[in-house]
Amino acid sequence: MQKNFESLMSRSSMRWDTQTRYKMLLEITNAVVTRTNREELFQALSKELRKHFPFDRMAINLYDSKSQSISYFATAEGVQPGGSLTRQSRPLADASIARMVVQSRQPTIIDDLRRYSDLSSVGAMVKAGLTATMAFPMLVRNRVLGSIHFSFRSAPEHITELTEVLTDVSRQVAIAVDNMRAYTELARLNRSLERQKDFLLQSSQEYKQDDFFYASAAMADIMKTIEQSADTDATVLITGETGTGKDYLARCIHNLSSRRSHLFVKTNCPALASSLFESELFGHAKGAFTGANDKRVGRFELAHGGTIFLDEIAELPISLQAKLLHILQDNQFERVGDSRPVPIDCRVIAATNKDLQESIRAGTFRKDLFYRLNIVSIHVPPLRERRDDIPLLMTKLTQIQARSMNRAEPAYSHAALERLCGYPWPGNVRELKNLVKRMVILRAGDRISAADVEKILESALPQGQIVSEEVASLRKSERQHIIKALAKTRGVLGGKQGAARLLALPRSTLQYRIRKLHIQPEDYLKSLN
Structure with a gap:
């Protein structure tokens, strides 16, 4: 034949x-x-x-x-x-x-x-x-x-x-x-290695265990929880205000775990483009969509054997929350455009500055996912609630910053440290680090008095207390303005009779501001009664 x-x-x-x-x-x-x-x-x-x-x-x-x-x-x-x-x-x-x-x-x-x-x-x-x-x-x-x-x-x-x-x-x-x-295949592996190198460089640049200092009982309790849970595979949910060091604590958990020899993959959820969100997290098959010219390894696959850190988890779209829940339950996922399951072994650490219970009530966060993530719960208090840490942080971080800049260390008077302890630190540790940099640059080798601190705090306009209060007032005014418009249009956003037209805003911008200002239907519906 x-x-x-x-x-x-x-x-x-x-x-x-x-x-x-x-x-x-x-x-x-x-x-x-x-x-x-x-x-x-x-x-x-x-x-x-x-x-x-x-x-x-x-x-x-x-x-x-x-x-x-x-x-x-x-x-x-x-x-x-x-x-x-x-x-x-x-x-x-x-x-x-x-x-x-x-x-x-x-x-x-x-x-x-x-x-x-x-x-x-x-x-x-x-x-x-x-x-x-x-x-x-x-x-x-x-x-x-x-x-x-x-x-x-x-x-x-x-x-x-x-x-x-x-x-x-x-x-x-x-x-x-x-x-x-x-x-x-070699080109694909090189791209994958480049991505891994980027994550490793990011981790090494942003995390140094020797830079972590605390004196407060609150932080001592947190470190005890981290030490107890680090060597397990339990999911961890870290909550706290912006700038409190949630990502630092996530890296600390990873570095104390048995997974420390593998990648720590940080994913800032709000920073990902919404159209490519799923592809970025789970990867995609070749030809899955226009422009998908090759198979792409997603962040979960990169974190295989290691840890994936989902920062600002509350910003994850509800559709992807279901997929994340599936991964936590079954330890596998599917790439975009591919129905074959991919087994995965990675620890999940999530963080947010939002009140997830409030998000659950608003319908923007899944209750079942919250319970899956909240196996180990760590709440990082703001710096104003752990003032015992401030003198130690100021002196130690000043030493480190001065060495890195090859400058003489400024010295803080007792009154200066007291003034710093009395400051509310709306930007938390992140703001404190920025202030330390300014001190080292502008006052290298000087003795810093309380008056000097006052001047520097006043000059720090983006995060100063006065500006912070003004911004809060503006936000409150903007929130009330939007609520009035929504009440007038009975919650309708688009169209000729919608709130977006009334406020002279694009509908997408108005939707974003409503989310950002935490405006709920009951806020404007109650004024209709």
Whole structure:
């Protein structure tokens, strides 16, 4: 069946002498060996082969021995039986030409397709006007990469010799395809390593365990909780105001755990583009959407064996909260555009400056996810509630900053430290660190008095107490203004009669401000009663 040449032997006179064969193989090798793109390699191969013999269809299948499936290497050229085809993998059919080639590792030559209508896809080929086909295995290092197929409207001449020539061609193509796949995989691994390096650099730059100082009982209790839970896989929920050091504590948990030799992957939820949120977290398959030219490893997969830190978890869209819950329950996820589950082993630490109970009541955060995350709960009090830490933080951080800038340390008087302890620190530890930098830059080697502190605090406009109070007043005024508009429009945002038009704001901006100012329906509906 496979090598039925009798009807064609009369047309099998020599066409390619040895020198011509070598020249053709050299030209094919030169055309495809440097190609790193599938379509380019396929088109270059087709162009070279057409110089030497005609065919009506050419296709290359890639074979996956693990899943027993095949996929098109590139868009098949020429006649398309059954319409256009994609690169999506498909099971290797039991009665198919591809299976015969893969299993036998020998060429399969059929000079009259009508006699083999029981084979998969042959009916569609005949219907498309094809009468003969030649299929060859692609072998590299005793491994089957796939098969290359040539089909014809009429059986080719010199078929015996053509079989020998195309057997040699298939070996060269197999090497080129294997090299291209190795290059593609190496490029993917390099991109993955670059991302890992970025996370490692970020961690090393932002976290130094020696920079962590505390004297208060509240922080001592927190450190005790961290030490007790660090070496477990329990999920941790860290709450507290902005600037209290939640991400620092998350890194501390990771570095004290058995996962410390693996990646700590920080993910700032609000910073991710909403359109690519899912792809960034879970990765995507090649071709999953426009622009997905290659498989992408998501942050969860990067954190395999280590820890993923989801900062500002309250900003995670409700649709992705369900997927996160699935990961916590089943320890697996699916990439965008791929239905195959990916097993994952990573610890999840989440943080937020929001009241999640309030978010649950507002319907913006899932209650079941909250319970899954809140196995170990750590609340970091604001700096104004742990004033015992302030003198130690000021002196130690000043020493560190002065060394890094190669400057003399400023010294703080007792009155200066008392004034700093009395300051409310709306920006918490982050604000304190910025103030220390200003002290080292502007007052290196000086003795800092309470009056000096007062001047520096007043000059720190973005986070000074006066400005903080003014901003709070402005926010309150803006909130009341929006509530009045919503009450007037009975909660309607868009349209000619909506609150957005009344306030001369884009609807999306108004929606953002409503979320930011925590405006709930009851805030404006009660004024209608």
